[in-house]
Amino acid sequence: MYSKKELLLIWLDSFEFMSGDVKQSLFFKLENEKDYKRFLLENKDAFYGVIKEEDYNAFISSAKKEYLDCLLSLYNKHGIKAVTIESEDYPEELKETDCPPLVLYAKGDLGLLKTEKFSIVGSRKSLPMSINTAKEFATSLSESFTLITGIAEGIDSAVLNETLSLGRKVISVIAGGFFNIYPKSNTSLFELVSIKGLALSENPPTVKPKPYFFPKRNRIIAGLGKGTLIVNGGEKSGVYSTAEYAGIYGKDIFAIPYGINIPSGIAPNRIIRDGGILTTSPEDILEFYGIEKNKKETPDFSEEEKEIIDCIKDQPKHVDLICEELKKEIFIIMPYITMLEIKGYIVKNGVNTYGIAKRTEK
Amino acid sequence: MLYNQYRIYIMFIKRGIFVIAKVIGYSLTGLIGVPVDVEVDVNNGLPAFDIVGLADTSVKEAKERVRSAIKNSGFNVPTKRITANFAPADLKKEGSLFDLPLAIGVLIATEQLVIDKCEYVIIGELSLDGTVRRVNGVLPIIISAIKDGFNKFIIPKGNEKEASYIEGATCYSFNTLREVVEHLSGLNETKPVEKRSYNIEDKERSYDSDLSFIKGQKVAKRALEVAVSGGHNILFVGAPGTGKTMLAKCIPTIMPDMTFSEALETTKIHSVSGFIKENEGIIYNRPFRSPHHTATTVSMTGGGSSIRPGEISLAHNGVLFLDEMPEYSRSTLEALRQPLEDGEISISRASSRVTYPANFMLCGSMNPCPCGNYGSETKECRCSPSQIAKYKAKISGPLLDRIDIQIHVDEVKYGELITDEKAETSAEVRKRVNRTRLIQKERFKNDGINTNSDMGEKQIKKYCKLSDECETILKNAYTSLGLSPRARSRIIKVARTIADMELYDEIKPQHVLEAIAYRQT
């Protein structure tokens, strides 16, 4: 059950027109009052210029039990839990940040907030190799951490899908309210996360996402994780803001290096230059935290599979080149390549180009 | 008058000094020829030249050409009332191929040509100076006319080659109206057109493209062979400039040789459309049609005021190549579904309904995304995921279901590195394709289909039994590669073809694995 203070927070937080600061100061003023409405009416002048007249009127008229009941039953109906900053469930990590959300709306397993967490972020538009990288890191890091990411296409989706398919834990922090998932196409992915993992938002479910929500949301992603991995990002990518918050909060920042001509590699390269930790494999991160990886038994490859793996282990190669080097016809090679791809030992890194999946490496 | 000494009339009724002449012409409905009696009567009365019997404007224009052609051939058109009737009256007639029968009819009716019996089917257009010009559709007309019991034909010289392949037809070809008249009157008889036999070893079979011209592209070349071997439709995905068109143009070169009846069918369609060149005769090469993406649905499927065959019929027994497939209008693409299913297309117009064959292999190409760079290792894609999804969705699911093989084509950068590659020629590949097609023909002899791609669920069950090992591979592929369940039958059909290529009765794991590599992604 919610305490009186929590109810006050939930009520205040339902007003989209008030900024976090206004809500915060109202909370401090009201937390020891008995009759909110009377207090608000008496101090009407304090609101002058802070919120609009009509907003103020709406605010005053909603200061009653029915409004709150309605709100709570709506949240309840959709399985949404309002975790206020006064709650025991509220993540400690966020309280240490400069402007923690007063209420976190959550759907899914709240227990995940108490686990060790790590954030992975990247771009919506991603090269296939970046998607593969994200998946490899998600696979490996999800053994030791609950992963945190957003809900966008590209890297976010890759991390969510990969982790969920392995049955491991993941938290998705969403910019808008739960009723307005952006992009819409990821609504079903959101539903999956809220069943198998945890979805979080600092906005009440009805709030529509606005562009400025996204950098603000990134502070939660950065704040929750023990560290943050930047997979990719272009010139003006949102990952800068995540990295910046992570820096301010004293978190560890990891980034994947790229060649200088790859536009989606600009952000991670710049972050490395500015002090991010250059990261080429999940082991770099695990070692950094002193986590030892359980040794994988060497997979049982056939003679031909071994040949192909040896051929591409140093760098991804085009199928034509693999055929040339192994002196084999394409129809001999193709079945083995598909088999290795199904088993997950190799990945497609581009059009007809295959490389070793990171997790295969010793 | 010059020919008056031949005074034996059979096809006329005496009435005064003039006769009613009856000459046989032919009209075309789709690819079917229908006999048309051209009757001409000349009367005293106000001078006029009338044509009756559901003739469209193109036929009515004939009278001016006929009048001039007769005059300029040294005959005369009497200043009398000339009436021409085209029967049956309920059949709509169009085109200029009635000029010659009409002229002959006028000459008979005015007793400038006196003949025993006109047992010829006469086809031809006239120019003002009396030259007989080549017309479209001679081949299908002759084939229909033979079925109707005719065997002698008078045709334009320019059509002689396409007529020369038909068994049972005696064709006489002429350059001028005067020659026709001299032949009919017996004054100067012309020899019939020499017969030719259909010989696929003919040097006439030639393509501009050949697989050996393409360097590298091993995956694409292999996939092409698989596709053609099993009659599978194929989609190339790749950035502009990756040689998708070049690959597509190689498809006809590795398709099995056309049988005579296939060649005849294809030639018929091209004959009706006027695409047969004078020296071509019969079409040996499998057609390769690549309509532009601005093509209208009508030009694709056929139709219009004269119900002409569309691109899909012109591609009959060959390849329909749709470059940049998502750029075609939705309705144009949707119109392909039925013909892909049935191998033919029915077009109805107010008065008639025509069926044209349209059994073609579909080859499509598309960019991986609107900007073309998606999936490239070096170039950045500027498209948002939703833009890409929207682009791909332009080709509807049901149409994609008819495309068994999809491959990615990339820049030919390794081609140059490979020096000692002994590239196979199309002819060598075609030999293997012929063999694989024979295996399928034998297998499906009681199923009414020809290739693996035609298999329905029933045949898949019967001819594509999968071992447990193969089933496991498929199951793992669903989860780890994210295959859609719809892909299953496509993959199995392609695996069947690969097994046939390797002469295996049973589908082995390597065949399933290779088929998975050519799946839609």
Ligand SMILES: [Zn+2]
């Ligand atoms: Zn693009």
